[in-house]
Amino acid sequence: xxxxxxxxxxxxxxxxxxxxxxxxxxxxxxxxxxxxxxxxxxxxxxxxxxxxxxxxxxxxxxxxxxxxxxxxxxxxxxxxxxxxxxxxxxxxxxxxxxxxxxxxxxxxxxxxxxxxxxxxxxxxxxxxxxxxxxxxxxxxxxxxxxxxxxxxxxxxxxxxxxxxxxxxxxxxxxxxxxxxxxxxxxxxxxxxxxxxxxxxxxxxxxxxxxxxxxxxxxxxxxxxxxxxxxxxxxxxxxxxxxxxxxxxxxxxxxxxxxxxxxxxxxxxxxxxxxxxxxxxxxxxxxxxxxxxxxxxxxxxxxxxxxxxxxxxxxxxxxxxxxxxxxxxxxxxxxxxxxxxxxxxxxxxxxxxxxxxxxxxxxxxxxxxxxxxxxxxxxxxxxxxxxxxxxxxxxxxxxxxxxxxxxxxxxxxxxxxxxxxxxxxxxxxxxxxxxxxxxx
Ligand code: GDP
Numbered sequence: 001x002x003x004x005x006x007x008x009x010x011x012x013x014x015x016x017x018x019x020x021x022x023x024x025x026x027x028x029x030x031x032x033x034x035x036x037x038x039x040x041x042x043x044x045x046x047x048x049x050x051x052x053x054x055x056x057x058x059x060x061x062x063x064x065x066x067x068x069x070x071x072x073x074x075x076x077x078x079x080x081x082x083x084x085x086x087x088x089x090x091x092x093x094x095x096x097x098x099x100x101x102x103x104x105x106x107x108x109x110x111x112x113x114x115x116x117x118x119x120x121x122x123x124x125x126x127x128x129x130x131x132x133x134x135x136x137x138x139x140x141x142x143x144x145x146x147x148x149x150x151x152x153x154x155x156x157x158x159x160x161x162x163x164x165x166x167x168x169x170x171x172x173x174x175x176x177x178x179x180x181x182x183x184x185x186x187x188x189x190x191x192x193x194x195x196x197x198x199x200x201x202x203x204x205x206x207x208x209x210x211x212x213x214x215x216x217x218x219x220x221x222x223x224x225x226x227x228x229x230x231x232x233x234x235x236x237x238x239x240x241x242x243x244x245x246x247x248x249x250x251x252x253x254x255x256x257x258x259x260x261x262x263x264x265x266x267x268x269x270x271x272x273x274x275x276x277x278x279x280x281x282x283x284x285x286x287x288x289x290x291x292x293x294x295x296x297x298x299x300x301x302x303x304x305x306x307x308x309x310x311x312x313x314x315x316x317x318x319x320x321x322x323x324x325x326x327x328x329x330x331x332x333x334x335x336x337x338x339x340x341x342x343x344x345x346x347x348x349x350x351x352x353x354x355x356x357x358x359x360x361x362x363x364x365x366x367x368x369x370x371x372x373x374x375x376x377x378x379x380x381x382x383x384x385x386x387x388x389x390x391x392x393x394x395x396x397x398x399x400x401x402x403x404x405x406x407x408x409x410x411x412x413x414x415x416x417x418x419x420x421x422x423x424x425x426x427x428x429x430x431x432x433x434x435x436x437x438x439x
Contacts, residue, residue, distance in 0.1 A: 030074055031056050042224040042255030047085075047262045055081050079289045085258050086285035091267040093242060094213045095123075099131070099177045099185045101210050105203050105238060106218035107230060108191035111246035113142055115218050115272055116188040117149030118280040123184055124155055131182040133173040134159040135166040135206070136190040146188055153277055156182075166190065166202060167209055174210070187212070195230060200237045207238060215240040216269065221256040222247050228259045235264045242269035245283070249273040257288055278340060310337065321422050328375050328383035331415065335368050373401040374411050386415060 031052045038048040058077045093102065102119065106112045113136070120130045132150050134157060136142035143159045150157035158173040170187050177185045189206060192199045207215055217240040219227045234240060243264070245257055248271045257268055268283040313333060320326050375383065377400035382389055389397075389412060398405045 027056055027059050027074075031059075034074075034078055038255065038258070042259070044225065044228060044255075044259045044262070047259055051078075051081055051085060051258075079286075082258065082289035083286045086261050086283075086288055087267045088285055090282055090284045091242065091269055092282075093216070093269055095128075095184060097213045099174065099183050100214070101174065101212040102184065102186045103203075103207055103210060103212040103215045104186065104188050104218060105215060105234060105240065106191055106244075107195070107220075108139070108193050110191060110218045110220045111244075111272055112136075112191060112218045113145050113149070113188050114275065115216075115244055115246060115270070115280070116146065116186050117153060117155075118272065118277050119270070120150070120155045120184075120186050121153035121277045122280055124153060128184050129182045130155050130184045130186060131173060131177045131180070132157045133170055133185060133187045135169055135187050137164045137166050137169070138190045142188070142190075149277065156180075166206060170206060170210055195233045200233075204237055214242065216242050216244050217266075218244040218246060219256070219260065220247050221245045224256060225259070227256045228263050231260045231264050235266060240266060242267050244268075244270045244272065246272040249279070257283075313337065324419070324423055326419060326422055328378060328386060328415070329380075332372065332375050332383075335372065339368065370401075370403050370407060371411060374398075374403055374408055377401040386412065 034055060035048050035052040038051060039045060043051075055074070055077050058081070059074055094100070095102075104112050104116050104119075116132055120132050123130050132146055132155055134143040134146045136146075140161065143161055147157045147159065158169075158176055160169045160172070163169050166189065173187070174185055176182075187206070187210065189203055190199065215238060217231060217234050217238070219231055221227060223230070231243065243260055243266055245260075245268055257271075260266075261268060268285075271281050271283050271288075273279045273281065317326070317330050317334065320330055374397060377397045378389075382393060382397075394405060394408050394412070398408045401408075
């Protein structure tokens with residue numbers, strides 16, 4: 001993502017700080033800067049030019065308030081334009097029908113199977129009964145892959161490994177869904193490495209026969225301009241309802257979102273940001289525009305946290321903290337919760353300003369491994385009563401976990417500091433309660 005665009009804009013406008021109007025001359029260099037950033041982010045040149053021309057028209061003559069710098073004002077106008085370009089508002093998938101059928105299309109490797117699993121998981125969390133259908137008749141591994149995902153999220157997978165007729169499989173799957181009371185059927189289809197006539201005919205036939213309430217086109221956002229061309233070809237044949245942008249994690253540039261929407265004029269409905277089942281988010285044009293402009297995506301971060309955190313577990317831990325009983329088992333459970341939210345680097349990248357700071361940094365779930373190894377080398381009694389961890393126990397734990405004594409000591413120190421802080425907070429809460437009862 002072009003996360004330093006706002007910085008560039010501010011720099012371009014340094015000379016203009018304070019009051020004044022944005023004029024033709026001083027806007028020119030900034031607009032050029034925006035256009036370059038958009039093209040760098042894989043936005044098609046023609047689209048980038050159209051956006052920047054609009055931004056220029058919008059910006060010219062606007063009063064620059066004392067409170068905002070001209071750079072900030074331009075960022076705001078840019079954000080508004082990008083939001084509009086990506087459809088303006090969030091659009092949901094259509095799940096009408098009994099069962100509702102969701103057909104997943106796209107090239108091989110775009111992330112169809114992974115996304116099918118993620119969507120099933122998300123719908124299940126919302127309380128829907130879901131059936132996943134493996135219709136990738138050419139890649140036997142895809143059936144196993146879907147089964148593994150289904151098991152992970154606790155969703156049934158319908159497959160007929162010997163059958164090479166996708167239409168037959170899907171029709172029988174729908175009948176099976178009706179019989180077993182499943183309200184949503186997600187059909188994962190076969191892809192090819194490139195657009196090919198046979199694949200198109202197959203998916204067209206599936207769409208015609210199944211009459212899905214939603215046909216989604218899955219596309220790998222790392223493929224840049226190719227993504228746009230593939231989207232166009234699929235849309236001409238399939239007239240799909242929505243787009244899923246995958247692999248928007250890591251260094252992927254967000255430009256495909258803008259170009260695809262512009263070229264096929266179909267809403268982007270989901271983004272996929274990693275290989276884990278939780279890495280799925282609804283597509284919000286305004287948030288995406290903010291993210292593209294390096295303003296972070298705090299709202300999505302908060303939502304992800306709300307979805308992943310187990311409320312009962314949070315209550316249990318809270319009660320233990322209040323009773324000053326927080327121990328290493330609770331600590332491990334908290335680490336698991338954090339990991340469930342997805343890749344750490346992606347999560348932190350959603351916090352404004354963090355994206356740039358994290359660029360060269362190598363943090364992932366493995367960063368927790370040393371800590372987990374140390375805790376897992378403790379006996380249940382030690383985890384519950386860390387106070388008994390004397391020198392010889394620490395030595396044994398270091399040896400067992402393959403970490404150094406210093407690492408064990410550091411973890412214990414951090415843990416003790418954390419417990420002290422919890423105790424203090426409890427006391428303060430207690431003091432407040434005491435004060436409250438006096439008035
Ligand atoms: P399909 O051939 O279209 O079904 O694609 P798969 O679902 O098998 O995905 C192809 C590869 O991309 C697999 O290795 C997935 O784990 C990976 N993948 C899928 N979605 C994402 C994503 O959002 N981010 C990343 N980093 N990898 C992904």
